[in-house]
Amino acid sequence: MDQLTALRVFVRIAESGGFSKAADTLNMPKPTVTKLIQDLEAHLRVKLLQRSTRRVSVTEEGQAYYLHATKVLADIDEMDTLFADARGGPRGRLRIDVGSSLANLIVLPHLPSFRQRHPQIQLELGVGDREVDLIGEGVDCVIRGGDLTDTSLVARPLAALDWGTYASSDYVAARGVPAHPDALADHDVIAYFSSRTGRVFELLFEHGDDTVRFDPRGLHGVSVNESTAHLTSLVSGLGIGQTFRFMAQPWVESGDLVEVLPQWTRPHHPLHLVFAKSKHDSARMRAFIDWALEVFRPFDRHEGRAPR
Incomplete structure (x- = not known):
């Protein structure tokens, strides 16, 4: 045996x-x-x-x-x-799970630099917005957003992402721009819902001491459960929605998207690298953590360098 x-x-x-x-x-x-x-x-x-x-x-x-x-x-x-290091650097399999937009717009475009540094690490990248069972599914590390409640896992702060509210230039030309979050009741709103629970996430707006929570359920509009598809829905002119600023910025610069209600903000979205405590001293894990912290730093709103 x-x-x-x-x-x-x-x-x-x-x-x-x-x-x-x-x-x-x-x-x-x-x-x-x-x-x-x-x-x-x-x-x-x-x-x-x-x-x-x-x-x-x-x-x-x-x-x-x-x-x-x-x-x-x-x-x-x-x-x-x-x-x-004596054997030529960390090696072996490392399975990472990342949300769709983060994978397609940040992780994958920068992944060649990780491969150059650590060619002997076999990286398996799970991509999707479904929340995985890190332990049960044999995943070494996840990049997860929002508040974390599982104290049995280690969570390393990665970045705080900035939000914006956007619509396509064609939509704005046809339907106009809302002057206040309450006016969204007269617009098509692109909602995001959880693929696991089906829960529709509300839109949140803050301006000074004022806070407005907008529930898009029941409105005429489109709901999607995947972040890249949500952005595509915005660019396609299906309505107004909130997404991460770094995702929308290239489309804003090209003129395809317009930021609406820019004076209303939303609290930053915290990202964490989450892994089991038993993985803390793994050379493969440490290599990925060091690389990820470097790659995500320009997108960290707390660093003051988030693309706008």
């Missing part, structure tokens, strides 16, 4: 809650995963996992073994980190 591989398999099952998920994220056949766990339990002479028709749970002995196993794996990763 390859006990180190068995340890990794056991930890992945304990974190994901299933043999199939572990097999998929580790790129192993499910029978191999099953055999490794059987051999590990036989070697230890204890039951680590309790299997039922619906779920896999960790036994009391398995919980204790999990704590030791994660420490052992973290120590191994730390040893790899210590000798990474």
Whole structure:
């Protein structure tokens, strides 16, 4: 039995809650995963996992073994980190999940510089606005926006993005410009909704001490659940909507988009690099974090250099 591989398999099952998920994220056949766990339990002479028709749970002995196993794996990763430079730099697989607009407009255009620095890192980039289960799906790191509530994960501040409210020049020519957020009730509004919950996100406007929350539900307009499609809807003249300023700026400069209600702002949108605590000392993770902080710095409104 390859006990180190068995340890990794056991930890992945304990974190994901299933043999199939572990097999998929580790790129192993499910029978191999099953055999490794059987051999590990036989070697230890204890039951680590309790299997039922619906779920896999960790036994009391398995919980204790999990704590030791994660420490052992973290120590191994730390040893790899210590000798990474001597072996020619960090190497291996790194799976990152990024929202669609951030991937297409920031990460992917800058990715050649990461590949040049770290050619031995095999980067797998998941792209989409769906919120992933970082642990359960075997993702090493996500770039996630908004407020974070999961204290079991490490969150490194990445940037604070600026918002704007926009419509196409054709839409403005045909329908005019709202003088106040309340006037959006007389316009077509492009809404954004969660692909996971279906919740429609409100538009938020602040001006001095005044705050206006605008709920686009029930209006005649288009709703989308993907950030790049939301921008395309704005450029296509389907209505008025709020998006990140860095996304809209090229279209504003070309004259295709017009900023409306510019005196009304919205609080900056915080971005974080989020990863499991066990990944903190990984050489691959540290390499990606250093690169991402550098790439996103020009877009950070707190740095005062956000494109306008």
